[in-house]
Amino acid sequence: MSYYEKYPTLQIEGYDDSAWQGWEAITARLRARTGQRTVLVIDCYPGVRLAELEENLLSALNPALVINAEQARLDESALHQLLARNLTDDRVFGVLSCHQLSEFIDPQKLVTLKEQVSNAPDGLIVIYGPGAALVHPGDVLVYADLPRWEIQQRMRSGELDNWGAENQSEDMLRRYKRAFFVEWRVFDRHKTPLLKRADFLLDTTLADSPAMVTGDALRAGLKQTTQQPFRVVPFFDPGVWGGQWMKQKFDLDPSAPNYAWCFDCVPEENSLLLRFGAVRIEIPSQDLVLLEPRALLGEKVHARFGAEFPIRFDFLDTIGGQNLSFQVHPLTEYIQQQFGMHYTQDESYYILEAEPGAMVYLGTKTGTEPQAMLDNLRSAGRGEQPFDDARFVNQIPAKKHDHFLIPAGTVHCSGAGTMVLEISATPYIFTFKLWDWGRLGMDGLPRPVHLDHGEKVIDWQRDTQWVHQHLVNQVEPIAEGEGWREERTGLHEREFIETRRHWFSAPVVHHTHGGVNVLNLVEGDRAIVDSPSGAFAPFTVRYAETFIIPADVGEYRISPSGETSGKPLATIKAWVRG
Structure with missing residues (x-):
């Protein structure tokens, strides 16, 4: 029997009557807040189903005027031109955006929308969609939110484009890249001050099953969360190298081919479940980081990292699976100069379980000639021969409770037969694959290899003796x-x-x-x-x-x-x- 809790929930005290479930109850509560002339602003994170809002909420409110704020957004070609430097031509890596949402809005179109609000007759005026608060601050402000993992599911299903783009047919890696490097950064900046003053938060995670909580209750709930232990909601994903251990231990879908990853503490992408009375509200756990960074992180950590959660715990399951990709993470100066991140992906492998014969690949073998290994990797990448890992890479036996340290610049991967608790810094997509054992991804496409990046950051001094002296079981x-x-x-x-x-x-x-x-x-x-x-x-x-x-x-x-x-x-x- 599995005891692992997949939906940990925090009960928030003192606000039992501050949340509502379902469109009917939500509509009634918002209608109660309207007067002779009320501007209701429903600002949205990109990925919120606007059609669901229109059909179930806006029609029921019967407003005198409805404005979709996306009318003021720059067109797709203008957005692409604005973001070209951030999006790059690479499938995986972009450059972190420092844009403000206002830069994505046509100034004249915004003026036109504002004039429509000013000239509207008495009654209920509803402005909705991403950026709605740029049109009017709102007499009543609702923020409609959803977690990034749910956004990714909608992208994968073909339901969701990137914001301002018609690109459902585009490679999922490229769509995720645009969200990661641009959209989520821009909209986190936009929503943080809104959440601090919002009258209500609207949880739109589950289709046709909305929930809403008052802003005061939400903010009190987040404050309460910083005063106690808590868990975020884990999510699980299959992969080409994935294993079977988590499926059995965590009571996961037995029909899935495997589970490669579990993101068990990645607040940028996990959910946080808060219960107010009988109503459960699901929000991005990043909202807690954005609104309560000092109480959550502490003064020194907040001063160093800002409103970012710098520690990541996740699982990598290769028991009954295959080797991870052979990889390296960028040095600090490289990630800063190339991608705009201010710290890099240092990490470690803590071995929860290991099958007999399991191993971890870590560092180069003493005497390795860098050019010889790079030439061999390039030849392997062209399909001419497999990479000669036994010649170039240390293969270190792995057993339960071993701890392998992996500072950036160290070539590494977990071999088959291991259940890894990965403890690392948070920039979690900055993996330069050097060799992927000749595999295709689960989408049938070649998995991207970034040898051109990787060769620039490999620390060749991390050879056999150095690795054993500094990185293996330093207890x-x-x-x-x-x-x-x-x-x-x-x-x-x-x-x-x-x-x-x-x-x-x-x-x-x-x-x-x-x-x-x-x-x-x-x-x-x-x-x-x-x-x-x-x-x-x-x-x-x-x-x-x-x-x-x-x-x-x-x-x-x-x-x-x-x-x-x-x-x-x-x-x-x-x-x-x-």
């Missing part, structure tokens, strides 16, 4: 007490994340020390997280679940559950070094 005892011991397991000094493993059969007291903590229960069925001072309700975590302790929590305690068998449990904890 250092730190402290111990009755029923527990603490070990440092990394990460490398070039990485900003610190990790500690605690083995325990008795309660262990932790402290955030003013910075966000991210943990996973890597051994044992379940544990209880509570507050020694009673500041929050006890929180149950189960095997392999990732959970977040906001900086503002301060002291917390992790104890074995009464249902455990008496064997030691273990957590792995990560935080940003000071």
Whole structure:
């Protein structure tokens, strides 16, 4: 039986009557807020189904005037010209946008829409769509939101274009790139001040099943979330190399071919579930980062990273699957200069489970000639021969609870037969594939290889001796007490994340020390997280679940559950070094 909770939900106290489910209830609540002349603004994240709003909400409100704010958007060719530098010709990588949403709007068309509002007769005036608040601030402001993972599902199904483009037939990698590098950046900037003053948030995640909560209740719920442990909603995705372990352990769809990834703590793309009375609201967990960065991250982390969650926990399942792509991540200066990111994708592999004979590919073998390896990779890429990995790359046996550190510039991949908890910095798409074992993607297309990028960032000094000395199982005892011991397991000094493993059969007291903590229960069925001072309700975590302790929590305690068998449990904890 699987105990892994796939839909963790936080119950928000004190706002039971502040949320509504279904179009009828939502319409009635908004109608109650209208007067003789009311401008209702429904601003939207790109991906919200505007047709559903029109059919179920706007028609029921019977407004005197309706304006779709997208009428003022630049046309597709003008947008493409504006964004050409950011979109690039590459399938995967673009340059991060620093645009404001107003740059995507035709100034004269915006003036025309504003004049329509000014000249409208008394009654209800509704302005809706992405950018609606640019037309009018709203006497009543609703923000319609949905998580990025749901946006991706709508893109994959062919339902959704990129914003301002008719490109459903375009390669999914290119559409995701446009969303990642441009749309989501621009609209996060736009929605942050709106969420701080919105009268209502409209959850449009599920088709024909909307939910709405007052802005005051939402903001109180986010504040409450920063005072206790919580989990974001994990999501799972198949891949060409994916395995079967998660399918069995997490009770996933048995008809799926495999599951390669689980994004268990990637707040940019995960959801956060908040329950207000009987109504469950699903929002992007990024909304918490945008509105409560200091309480969540801590002063020092916020000062360094801004409103970005810098730690990522995810799973890579190759048990019953195949090797990951052989890859390298960019050095800091390279990611800054080429893509506009201000920090890079340092990472590590913590081995949750491993089959006999499993291995991790890490660093080059001592004596490797860089040009010889690059020539061999290019030859492999042309299909002339397989890459001679045994000649050039260290293949290191992997077993349960091993920890492999992977600072940027280190060639690496997990081999078949491993269940990896990947602990890393958050820029999670910056993987330069060097070789993909001659495979096609699940879409039947060749998977993109970026050897031209990769060759510029490989650190050739990370050879056999260096890797074993610095990157493999760097376990250092730190402290111990009755029923527990603490070990440092990394990460490398070039990485900003610190990790500690605690083995325990008795309660262990932790402290955030003013910075966000991210943990996973890597051994044992379940544990209880509570507050020694009673500041929050006890929180149950189960095997392999990732959970977040906001900086503002301060002291917390992790104890074995009464249902455990008496064997030691273990957590792995990560935080940003000071």
